[in-house]
Amino acid sequence: MRTAHRVETVRAAEAALMARLPEGALMQRAAAGLAAACCSLLGKGRVYGARVVLLVGSGDNGGDALYAGARLARRGAGVTAVPLGTRTHPGGLAALRAAGGRITDDPFEALAVADLVLDGITGIGGRGGLRPDAVPVARAARGSGAVVVAVDLPSGVDADTGEVAGEALRADATITFGTYKPGLLVDPAREYAGALRLVDIGLDAVLPGVPDLEALQHQDVAWLLPVPGAESDKYRRGVLGVVAGSARYPGAAVLAVAGALRGGAGAVRYVGPAGDAVIAAHPETLVHAGPPSKAGRVQAWVVGPGLGEDPGPVAEVLAADVPVLVDADGLRGLDPAAVRARTAPTLLTPHAGEAAALLGVAREDVEAGRLAAVRELAARFGATVLLKGSTTLVCGPGGGPVRVNPTGTSWLATAGSGDVLSGLAGSLLAAGLSALDAGSCGAYLHGLAARRASAAGAPVTATDVAGSLRDAWLDVTSPA
Ligand SMILES: NC(=O)C1=CN([C@@H]2O[C@H](COP(=O)(O)OP(=O)(O)OC[C@H]3O[C@@H](n4cnc5c(N)ncnc54)[C@H](O)[C@@H]3O)[C@@H](O)[C@H]2O)[C@@H](O)CC1
Ligand SMILES: Nc1ncnc2c1ncn2[C@@H]1O[C@H](COP(=O)(O)OP(=O)(O)O)[C@@H](O)[C@H]1O
Numbered sequence: 001m002r003t004a005h006r007v008e009t010v011r012a013a014e015a016a017l018m019a020r021l022p023e024g025a026l027m028q029r030a031a032a033g034l035a036a037a038c039c040s041l042l043g044k045g046r047v048y049g050a051r052v053v054l055l056v057g058s059g060d061n062g063g064d065a066l067y068a069g070a071r072l073a074r075r076g077a078g079v080t081a082v083p084l085g086t087r088t089h090p091g092g093l094a095a096l097r098a099a100g101g102r103i104t105d106d107p108f109e110a111l112a113v114a115d116l117v118l119d120g121i122t123g124i125g126g127r128g129g130l131r132p133d134a135v136p137v138a139r140a141a142r143g144s145g146a147v148v149v150a151v152d153l154p155s156g157v158d159a160d161t162g163e164v165a166g167e168a169l170r171a172d173a174t175i176t177f178g179t180y181k182p183g184l185l186v187d188p189a190r191e192y193a194g195a196l197r198l199v200d201i202g203l204d205a206v207l208p209g210v211p212d213l214e215a216l217q218h219q220d221v222a223w224l225l226p227v228p229g230a231e232s233d234k235y236r237r238g239v240l241g242v243v244a245g246s247a248r249y250p251g252a253a254v255l256a257v258a259g260a261l262r263g264g265a266g267a268v269r270y271v272g273p274a275g276d277a278v279i280a281a282h283p284e285t286l287v288h289a290g291p292p293s294k295a296g297r298v299q300a301w302v303v304g305p306g307l308g309e310d311p312g313p314v315a316e317v318l319a320a321d322v323p324v325l326v327d328a329d330g331l332r333g334l335d336p337a338a339v340r341a342r343t344a345p346t347l348l349t350p351h352a353g354e355a356a357a358l359l360g361v362a363r364e365d366v367e368a369g370r371l372a373a374v375r376e377l378a379a380r381f382g383a384t385v386l387l388k389g390s391t392t393l394v395c396g397p398g399g400g401p402v403r404v405n406p407t408g409t410s411w412l413a414t415a416g417s418g419d420v421l422s423g424l425a426g427s428l429l430a431a432g433l434s435a436l437d438a439g440s441c442g443a444y445l446h447g448l449a450a451r452r453a454s455a456a457g458a459p460v461t462a463t464d465v466a467g468s469l470r471d472a473w474l475d476v477t478s479p480a
């Protein structure tokens with residue numbers, strides 16, 4: 001599991017750790033890790049003679065860059081510092097000078113020939129976008145042929161929320177210290193971070209056990225995925241009911257069932273008007289044309305994909321005392337009180353547009369502040385919420401760590417892929433996973449399947465994604 005902590009928590013942990021260490025030791029650990037990462041990015045034998053430019057803000061982030069620059073200078077790199085703040089870390093500056101580095105007021109000349117730029121303008125102390133004087137320098141750094149390495153965080157992004165309020169410096173790699181910060185894992189900021197590397201500075205010992213964000217990895221998902229026992233039968237494995245599709249959107253039913261059949265439930269009951277299309281595509285489905293309450297027992301429901309205007313089945317399904325996943329048309333006008341009144345778990349899976357409608361805000365606001373949006377929806381509905389999009393987030397009703405999905409690809413932005421996800425996550429619910437685990441494992445497999453299907457770099461369909469779910473499952477469960 002990869003975990004991230006907010007700035008307040010990081011600062012408290014750093015203070016506790018610093019109290020046990022000689023002064024400056026923590027910054028030296030950070031600088032040593034940063035310099036080593038820069039050496040490996042430059043490549044073997046290419047540190048000596050490399051031209052390195054340090055963009056140095058007024059805080060400790062600039063201090064890290066200066067001390068790392070001093071280390072690179074001692075290994076033969078030509079290091080030039082560009083001070084951008086109201087002050088420059090005095091110890092770092094002295095170390096760089098002592099190692100033979102130089103300071104310049106003309107950043108553009110140095111940047112034009114740079115091999116590597118260290119962005120030490122702001123770290124966890126940054127507020128808002130880059131200040132106006134740093135903007136042309138950041139643009140020149142990005143426009144140069146140099147590899148741009150962000151120190152701790154790309155400057156100009158919000159560490160806690162992943163918001164990017166103004167201009168920020170896009171990095172090829174970010175070397176972060178002690179723990180990931182939420183902004184490194186959540187778009188739009190995540191996109192500025194490039195490849196992530198975590199430097200251990202001993203913070204784990206003093207960080208709280210519960211992080212703000214967590215990202216599952218293969219072995220976490222492998223642990224959670226259902227496996228039939230020797231005594232299992234199709235009912236014990238869990239039956240999922242899928243209420244989806246309409247005369248206008250029969251394909252949504254076919255796709256939701258495609259996801260559901262590959263999610264570990266023992267059987268899938270389809271309820272709705274698209275039974276013929278579902279059976280033609282998936283003959284193993286049990287179909288029912290009547291209302292959900294007459295369809296027979298299920299261990300979980302999915303309601304909503306392609307349902308059209310009729311909200312009737314949503315209320316009926318919400319009245320059932322089993323876990324329910326509500327997606328797409330099922331989310332339209334959804335009443336928070338009706339969801340809060342349920343005793344069984346509810347999993348809502350909106351995309352940004354649906355989340356915006358539920359919150360009464362603009363879609364852009366949800367996309368700019370995904371973490372706040374998913375937390376607010378989960379609190380308002382007393383439900384687990386999976387917010388889809390370029391970064392998929394899953395938040396439980398009681399707060400706690402938000403799960404951020406590390407798999408996925410923008411090729412997933414294709415019609416019907418959300419229907420596949422709802423069936424898949426619903427199937428995991430029916431198999432007995434909690435709403436948080438079903439949502440996050442579903443998103444994980446779904447993203448992995450899309451990556452596999454689009455590995456050659458060509459567009460994929462939702463049907464292709466469903467077809468790759470089995471391989472994604474095997475990727476996760478097969479020992480490396
Ligand atoms: N506290 C510690 O023990 C450690 C901190 N470390 C480093 O210290 C950083 C945090 O240092 P600071 O607390 O000094 O904060 P920062 O260095 O991130 O930024 C603070 C400074 O930047 C200015 N600033 C804020 N927003 C700005 C903007 N948008 N544009 C330009 N300037 C802006 C502030 O006025 C202030 O002077 C971490 O990100 C990390 O790089 C590491 O050395 C590890 C140890
Ligand atoms: N830019 C993107 N990067 C990664 N995944 C994306 C992106 N855009 C959409 N997705 C994913 O694609 C799926 C689309 O679902 P949804 O918006 O419900 O579409 P539909 O209703 O057509 O099925 C979701 O799983 C979402 O997370």
Ligand SMILES: [K+]
Nearest residue numbers: 119122151153
């Ligand atoms: K930085």
